[in-house]
Amino acid sequence: MPNSIQTQRVLFVCLGNICRSPTAHGIFQHKVTQAGLQNEIIVDSCGTGDWHIGHAPDPRTIECATKYGYDLSTLRARKLLASDFIDFDYILAMDKQNLRDAESICPDHFNGELTLFLDVLAESTPQDTDAPTIREVPDPYYGGADGFDEVIQLCEKASDAWLNRLRANR
Ligand code: 4NP
Numbered sequence: 001m002p003n004s005i006q007t008q009r010v011l012f013v014c015l016g017n018i019c020r021s022p023t024a025h026g027i028f029q030h031k032v033t034q035a036g037l038q039n040e041i042i043v044d045s046c047g048t049g050d051w052h053i054g055h056a057p058d059p060r061t062i063e064c065a066t067k068y069g070y071d072l073s074t075l076r077a078r079k080l081l082a083s084d085f086i087d088f089d090y091i092l093a094m095d096k097q098n099l100r101d102a103e104s105i106c107p108d109h110f111n112g113e114l115t116l117f118l119d120v121l122a123e124s125t126p127q128d129t130d131a132p133t134i135r136e137v138p139d140p141y142y143g144g145a146d147g148f149d150e151v152i153q154l155c156e157k158a159s160d161a162w163l164n165r166l167r168a169n170r
Contacts, residue, residue, distance in 0.1 A: 008166050009042040011088040012117065013098050017047030017077035020094040020137045022057040023151050024117060026065060026072040028159040041166055045075070046084065048101040052077040058141070064148035068156075085110040092117040092162070095136040118154065120161040 010028065014021035025045035032041045056062070057072045065072045082105055084091065089112040093099035099116055106114055122133045137154050140147030 005040055006170070007040055007042055008090070008169060009088045010044075010090045010092065010162070010166070011080075011084055012043075012045040012092050012094070013048060013080055013102055014045075014094040014137075015047055015049050015098060015139065016052045016058075016141065017045055017049075017079075018052045018055055018058045019061050019141050019148070020139065020151055020155075021045035021047065022072050022075045022077070023061060023065060023070075024092070024094070024137075024155045024159065025075060026070045027152070027155045028162065030070055031159050031163050035163060035167075037163075037167070040170070041163075044088070046078050046080045048080050048098055050079045053079055060140070060145065060148050061151075064145070064152060068152050070152075080105070082107065085112070088112060090162075090166075091115075095139065117162075118158050120158055120165060124161045124164070 012021040012024040022045050025043055029043045032038055032043060055077045057075055062072050080102060085107050091102060091112060091114045093102055093116055096116070102114055116135055118135050118137060134154070137151055138147060140151050
């Protein structure tokens with residue numbers, strides 16, 4: 001009998017695919033590879049907008065990620081496609097607008113999960129704390145350098161939680 005590996009396919013979605021989703025893509029891929037799961041978990045990212053198709057991540061995104069040990073320089077932006085709802089099991093949106101835009105082209109027969117990337121943190125955080133749960137990765141594009149650090153830190157936390165979830169599915 002063939003020993004087929006069950007793959008889980010994860011797609012990160014933001015607006016431009018040059019700041020937040022490539023950061024999530026690079027960080028999650030790094031953690032998947034470190035865990036030796038690169039043949040079982042397939043990772044990609046895209047944007048709901050088309051302005052940056054074919055572009056490398058924003059230079060500020062690349063520079064900030066490099067500081068934390070992640071190389072995002074080889075990633076290239078692409079747009080979310082209808083076929084992504086066939087090709088991916090988890091489609092993880094950075095903010096509520098990205099989620100609404102993805103929902104607007106999601107076919108009825110999609111049987112994966114389309115959700116906010118950070119909602120996994122609410123599931124894995126004890127409910128008895130008063131700390132408000134952040135649900136969206138803030139868009140750093142029009143802001144200062146701090147915004148890019150915040151994106152990295154949120155993506156690291158949520159990637160750990162998603163990796164735990166996907167591991168538990170195996
Ligand atoms: P991202 O950030 O969605 O995290 O890639 C943005 C990138 C580009 C633009 C907006 C947000 N833009 O307006 O071009």
